[in-house]
């Protein structure tokens with residue numbers, strides 16, 4: 001066994017485990033792919049194993065537990081009955097077409113029974129969604145995020161005033177309140193004519209929109225109810241958007257405003273069409289949830305998808321997250337894209353099999369969704385949001401000029417990683433170093449570095465390995481991995497001269 005590099009200047013790096021030299025990719029020129037190279041993540045719930053740092057004299061702390069009792073308790077608190085009732089209710093507004101404000105004669109919140117069903121249109125739906133959030137917990141700060149938009153035909157044929165519904169569960173500390181995680185869904189719906197034409201300004205047809213996206217809205221409402229039962233380090237934002245069918249309008253305006261105001265949103269989980277388990281081709285799959293994430297390979301969105309896969313594997317063995325390395329389905333979109341486009345990490349959860357024949361039609365009804373499946377989706381969201389919001393801030397792996405703090409160490413042939421704290425560190429247990437071959441979809445190896453600020457993997461070539469670092473607290477909550485990325489440098493624009 002080779003000894004780790006021992007220069008006095010690298011004392012903090014001495015916590016490198018001797019086991020690090022076992023790294024499969026050290027000194028190898030060929031590497032084998034994971035046993036299951038498929039996208040489904042169920043067999044990749046966590047990297048192979050943690051190599052604990054045990055070298056003498058290290059300041060390494062104890063390895064935190066592999067799973068958190070707090071997260072597990074929240075996951076179990078999900079009520080399938082609540083989700084079922086919300087999906088059913090959202091299908092009863094006749095339509096939630098973005099322009100259907102006029103259908104709502106008055107504030108309909110006090111209505112009951114048959115009268116309640118008389119409350120039609122997106123205005124009534126919006127008030128119902130806001131009321132559900134307000135009644136979930138007094139800790140939730142509920143507001144309407146209102147925008148007035150100029151026409152933009154064909155999808156925005158007239159001027160539009162739209163109202164996103166936003167609920168915020170503020171973080172427990174002033175430092176934690178500087179960063180947020182956001183869950184989203186859209187409460188608007190649309191319905192095509194029998195010939196398939198969608199009238200972007202007409203709302204005279206029923207548009208129940210129970211799967212698209214009453215299901216995501218119901219999942220979000222249940223996540224708000226369950227998660228607001230306790231405190232977290234970071235803010236949790238519950239964003240119910242409108243104008244999605246009209247072209248991601250509500251989320252685009254919200255995301256742009258967030259970016260312009262310097263808001264730090266570390267991850268977005270978008271839930272859109274998460275209630276149906278029967279595909280239009282008859283295939284039934286109630287045990288798989290697709291997760292779409294934009295590239296490139298080491299993007300924060302991709303990293304969010306990987307962590308979601310790991311956490312679902314840990315807390316929710318009955319639901320496999322099928323990671324799709326694409327921003328969305330072919331030719332389709334969702335509200336996470338509004339966040340991606342202004343530089344926030346965001347992923348989309350959606351059903352395993354779609355029934356295209358029901359989408360955007362009068363047949364997107366309650367009888368075609370599965371509350372049991374949607375409840376599993378809610379549990380997956382809760383596991384991810386609770387873990388991330390309870391975890392310390394992700395470490396910073398770049399220097400002041402934005403260059404990755406990774407080099408080949410004193411020997412010139414090691415992998416030396418350095419990082420800084422990303423924020424509050426009250427209950428920090430230490431840092432987890434992750435590694436994978438550049439061609440591997442999921443993290444393959446993890447190394448516990450304890451409360452260090454650097455780590456050396458002797459003899460591991462940095463050029464054909466991808467590295468990341470996660471901050472972990474004493475209960476085992478993990479931050480997103482900060483990944484060492486070296487973007488291609490822009491080349492000078494050479495001026496070509498005529499040949500002499």
Ligand SMILES: [Zn+2]
Pocket residue numbers: 186212213244272273
């Ligand atoms: Zn949708």
